Amino acid sequence: MVKIFNDLVKEVATPGYCLTCGECVASCPFGCLAMEGGIPVLKKACVNCGICYGGCPQVIDSRQLEQKIFGRRASDAEVFGVYQQALSIEAKSPDIKARAQDGGAVTALLASLLEDGFIDGAIVMGVGNLPWQPAPRVATIRKELIECAGTKYAMGPLFLGLRDAVDLHYCSRVAIVGTPCQITASRRMQLSELTNRRLGGTIVLHLGLFCERAFDYEKFFRGVIQKQLRTPLSEVVKFDIKRGRFITYRRHKPRRELALEAIERYVCSPCKVCMDFAAELADISVGSDGSPLGRSTMLIRTRTGSEAFDIARRFRELEVLGLEGVKPGIEAIRKTSKEKKLRAARELQRRKLQKRPLPIWMQEKPPVPKEEETLQRMARARKTLAK
Ligand SMILES: Cc1cc2nc3c(=O)[nH]c(=O)nc-3n(C[C@H](O)[C@H](O)[C@H](O)COP(=O)(O)OP(=O)(O)OC[C@H]3O[C@@H](n4cnc5c(N)ncnc54)[C@H](O)[C@@H]3O)c2cc1C
Ligand code: SF4
Ligand code: SF4
């Protein structure tokens, strides 16, 4: 039976597993949905087509997609997924470096791809009406990419940007930049049987960001940073997480730091059971882990990723080192990935013991293999005959 929007509400939004990604809202071909308070809501009569359910990243185990993307599953040793090359990158342009979170690899790569015509738009995360609140943007020129550089440590409806790219900017080849969960959604948009191919078909590059956690915008950024710490968000020039500290950089004022353990309760609930640190399903993944300060680590995972990287090299936008030549190097990514998976497994166990709802893909029983099913049926028939 086809699952529909009601099932998304029951299985994802109500138990608190919605990621605010907006994939379902953007995908509904009948425009029935809108995002309100960080979750999708029905605005007009649903025709029960099931397309919104088909693209949601929270209804399947994301590892199921590995086979389709890489032709194989990652082995147990490949703890941060399948990849071909590991690099440490710094953007060459000072205008990119000045706004970037780390080495500016994401913005520099996208700038080359726009210049080359490999893409005609990039779906990136800017800010909305409120400072530091993530809001999707469609960047079609370098200046727009640079405006959206830098990390916003909260969740935002990225896929509304994809809808705008296609419907308002008439883009036909886009790169999507997102956290690992958003990359799962963009892959679902292309690989799921029931999905909006008009939108999904335009994504030519999945650019993933490393991600350990996102924070609740209202409770943490407005509640703690702005109200409790009396730091107007409009004064903040950068947020960063380094060495277990959440750092707030303010314009012309000393920075403020909070220990991550002290703000654990403001981490978004789905992040606590998320097992993907390094955007394992992306064509290219980028993060700061593994590289020295001011550089970005880049993992090239697919042939498309390799093609995109070669374009950026041709445009001389990137200064490139092998990750094996820098410190702390690849072990740092391995360690963080392992720790994130273990932390999530422990939290899932805790939620199970407390009888709290688990993600829907964990609740469903694994399909019974055909032979086993036949044997079970024969055993049941024998029992009935014996009575
Ligand atoms: C919520 C979050 C948590 C992260 N946690 C870690 C971590 O634990 N360890 C680690 O090594 N790296 C982490 N990163 C990645 C890191 O912060 C940088 O984004 C990455 O190193 C790329 O840096 P850059 O200078 O190359 O990117 P830039 O050139 O500055 O470009 C950054 C890109 O990120 C996009 N972006 C910003 N905020 C968001 C968002 N909320 N959702 C989707 N896209 C967004 C922007 O659109 C921009 O295109 C995290 C990123 C996010 C969004
Ligand atoms: S995509 Fe289909 S099932 Fe989902 S809300 Fe729209 S009409 Fe309903
Ligand atoms: S597609 Fe995204 S926004 Fe929609 S229910 Fe799933 S996680 Fe939430």
Ligand code: SF4
């Ligand atoms: S921790 Fe996982 S669920 Fe949370 S924002 Fe990052 S990728 Fe998404």
